[in-house]
Amino acid sequence: MNDLILDIAGSGKVAHHLAKRFVDQGVRVRHIISRRPEELQFFASSIDATSIGYDEIPGDDLPLIIAVSDDAISSVGQSIPRERKVAHTSGTAALDQLSHENSGVFYPLQSFSDSREPTWDDIPLCIEANNIEWEQELIELAEYLSSNVQRIDSDQRKHLHVAAVVVNNFTNHLFHQAEQYLEDHDLTLDLLRPLIQETIAKTGEMSAFEAQTGPALRNDEKTLDSHLILLEEYPELKDIYALISNSIIKSYER
């Protein structure tokens, strides 16, 4: 069956994690394709694939997942034989970055790390293609990796990416600011972990709007002012504190 063999282009975290997961789930990864195939020899052999260069890609019709950086998608696409069915893995690049007869998107909505195994089974795999047959094939491939497969078009994917930056990168930056502030006062973020867990768990059960608590929600000016005074020497965190508190106050005035 064609849909059980594929090639993967790329040498980064997404390419590695995808290749490993495909193999673990019984999909054969035939080639790992990269600019410097000799550097990927070790990884390719560990999953029983061969590592090849962009000039060696076979011109058959097997799927080829392009897991390279956003900037490289278009040029990598141009070096892939026209017969190949291709899909990139980007959260931001549009579908039309690829111009093959069968072009698609195969976007795992997760932040991958070298040091952590992804919990694949619930990772949303956002699928899009320029024709229904290739879309269906991508969906079937995605279902090998995760039980959370979604049809998401390029426009929706853009919106998802904005929201992902807000809940992932911005949340993480708040943690960083809090961590620094706490360490300066001989405290650690560990003390706040149960609270953080509860914050997350709550939004699974009710809307974040309903889950809100705290001084800004109560418009408790005394506490808000005292916090801004404590943050006098933390100008960035102070600005963030003021802006988000005001935004909370406005959200609940309506």
Added chain:
Amino acid sequence: MNDLILDIAGSGKVAHHLAKRFVDQGVRVRHIISRRPEELQFFASSIDATSIGYDEIPGDDLPLIIAVSDDAISSVGQSIPRERKVAHTSGTAALDQLSHENSGVFYPLQSFSDSREPTWDDIPLCIEANNIEWEQELIELAEYLSSNVQRIDSDQRKHLHVAAVVVNNFTNHLFHQAEQYLEDHDLTLDLLRPLIQETIAKTGEMSAFEAQTGPALRNDEKTLDSHLILLEEYPELKDIYALISNSIIKSYER
């Protein structure tokens, strides 16, 4: 043993959850004290306590936990017989809001809801007292509720509270903003839950500073600008996006 019987003042979420947990852990709650004891009759009887008013508090030396709102601590304290050993449960009120010979703080660092059972065992219980014997007794009481008992003075507690607002209320507000934005585009926050879980899990393994990813970290102006354009009709989220992105950029320039 004296330390296995106590009274609780208050009729809110903290008072309820504390009373239930004490009883579950084998500590007898003798009286629930409130302004309108008749309204608490049902709750008190469910944990085998009696519900009494502030004018009925016995003048013995049993511990009395004051789980009332910050503004009420001082006046409630004044209506409690001087012989009682007291502790309030506030994250913000200083120890000196109470002026009993044995005054303390018994602050569970968690956001409590009516609808959710707290996972008590890891909730930090932040203890402070105006003398070492009462502090020791409070620590022993706290150890009935949680294995995460901490000595935290009033000054540190203020700093903890600022950081708690940042990681809990502000994170929740980011979720709310993202949720609204997604819903306007026929998407749901559920798609981002695995990403949110990963964000949290990562900070348990590395500092939030190391865990950062995303367009602001890479100072990827093209993506940042395209996101700000997408947020044109979301002025509050746009301001938050710009401020936090700039703060991330600055943090990694250093």
